[in-house]
Amino acid sequence: MMDRIYFDHAGTTPVTEHVLNGMIPYFREIYGNASSIHATGRTARKAVENARRQVQHALGAENASEIYFTSGGSESDNWAIKGAAFAQKSRGKHIITTQIEHHAVLHTCQWLSGQGFEITCLPVDSEGRVTPEQVRKAMRDDTILVSVMTANNEIGTLEPIREIAEEVHARGALFHTDAVQAVGAIPVDVQAEGVDMLSLSAHKFGGPKGVGALYIRKGTVLDRLMHGGDQERRMRAGTENLPAIVGLGIAVTDAVEQLQEHTQHVRNLRDRLEKGILERIPDVLVNGPACPDGRLPGNLNISILGLQGESVLLRLDLAGIAASSGSACTAGSLDPSHVLIAIGRDADTAHASLRMTLGWENTEAEVDEVLRVLPDIVQDLRRIQGYSRR
Numbered sequence: 001m002m003d004r005i006y007f008d009h010a011g012t013t014p015v016t017e018h019v020l021n022g023m024i025p026y027f028r029e030i031y032g033n034a035s036s037i038h039a040t041g042r043t044a045r046k047a048v049e050n051a052r053r054q055v056q057h058a059l060g061a062e063n064a065s066e067i068y069f070t071s072g073g074s075e076s077d078n079w080a081i082k083g084a085a086f087a088q089k090s091r092g093k094h095i096i097t098t099q100i101e102h103h104a105v106l107h108t109c110q111w112l113s114g115q116g117f118e119i120t121c122l123p124v125d126s127e128g129r130v131t132p133e134q135v136r137k138a139m140r141d142d143t144i145l146v147s148v149m150t151a152n153n154e155i156g157t158l159e160p161i162r163e164i165a166e167e168v169h170a171r172g173a174l175f176h177t178d179a180v181q182a183v184g185a186i187p188v189d190v191q192a193e194g195v196d197m198l199s200l201s202a203h204k205f206g207g208p209k210g211v212g213a214l215y216i217r218k219g220t221v222l223d224r225l226m227h228g229g230d231q232e233r234r235m236r237a238g239t240e241n242l243p244a245i246v247g248l249g250i251a252v253t254d255a256v257e258q259l260q261e262h263t264q265h266v267r268n269l270r271d272r273l274e275k276g277i278l279e280r281i282p283d284v285l286v287n288g289p290a291c292p293d294g295r296l297p298g299n300l301n302i303s304i305l306g307l308q309g310e311s312v313l314l315r316l317d318l319a320g321i322a323a324s325s326g327s328a329c330t331a332g333s334l335d336p337s338h339v340l341i342a343i344g345r346d347a348d349t350a351h352a353s354l355r356m357t358l359g360w361e362n363t364e365a366e367v368d369e370v371l372r373v374l375p376d377i378v379q380d381l382r383r384i385q386g387y388s389r390r
């Protein structure tokens with residue numbers, strides 16, 4: 001039998017060999033505190049600033065000083081939204097976001113609504129898209145911040161970020177985007193897209209867990225989230241996570257360099273998987289944009305009517321295949337995915353969802369193995385459930 005098949009890259013990705021090798025010296029040989037004055041510290045500082053430039057180049061940022069290292073996507077989202085909200089609150093207390101954001105954005109906004117801020121949560125269409133017109137109509141004189149994700153983690157929808165940013169700036173508000181799923185999967189350029197803040201996380205593109213970055217355009221005023229030392233130009237206290245930051249720098253550089261090649265490979269595999277499933281299994285709906293080009297290249301989210309996504313997931317797991325039902329963050333919860341509900345799926349169809357997200361190290365043989373195993377699992381489970389075809 002083959003090794004386990006990993007089709008859950010939206011959950012996390014393995015650290016690449018190149019990234020790991022690049023990180024290793026920074027645990028024991030180059031272990032300085034980047035804030036120390038001595039040579040050991042200065043060497044560490046150099047590595048941190050090198051990684052900052054690597055992230056700058058990967059995002060097309062104007063200056064390395066616009067990149068701040070964090071503990072990951074959740075912290076970056078929290079910081080961008082809370083930091084902007086509190087820094088701008090004398091101008092207004094209205095914030096706009098969408099119904100399909102990651103919980104790191106949605107729960108942050110919910111918390112802010114208990115702190116006197118007013119949140120507008122825009123609905124999306126049946127493919128998960130929010131339009132620039134919707135944003136324009138929702139903008140008010142007291143709108144201080146708009147947060148719309150670049151790509152959705154469950155159904156892969158790509159949002160019209162550039163056009164939305166234009167609408168937001170026309171009304172003088174700040175624009176943040178959660179690009180955690182986008183970086184390393186599609187081209188991202190903070191200047192071309194005109195975003196003021198952008199969140200990314202290393203473990204979604206071959207880097208280590210627990211490290212990410214927030215891009216903050218020069219001149220954007222944010223309150224800090226972490227108080228303490230003077231790290232990150234006094235904006236984010238805490239001794240820099242040196243090996244992780246080095247790993248992030250290498251991972252983001254590699255991901256951008258290999259973007260075209262990886263995208264092509266991953267898209268081919270995803271298309272093969274999607275086509276194969278729809279040919280072999282009746283009564284399957286694809287969740288997300290119907291046109292695969294409107295989705296992240298590695299994303300496939302389906303509802304297998306009549307079944308629970310979790311039961312399919314467990315049978316796939318027994319067969320050595322890792323997938324997900326909805327997002328990893330809500331796995332284990334009984335609530336249907338808020339994203340699938342937002343695109344208009346009923347609770348049963350949402351519960352029937354299975355997400356498979358492919359990565360660069362996946363192979364055609366792995367896709368074919370899933371196509372061999374999945375139809376039998378579905379047929380068996382549907383027989384047990386007494387499912388009759390629609």
Ligand SMILES: *Cc1c(COP(=O)(O)O)cnc(C)c1O
Nearest residue numbers: 072073074102104153180181201
């Ligand atoms: C994974 C993810 C996050 C959270 O990132 P962490 O680094 O795991 O905290 C936020 N937003 C999106 C869209 C994600 O996919």
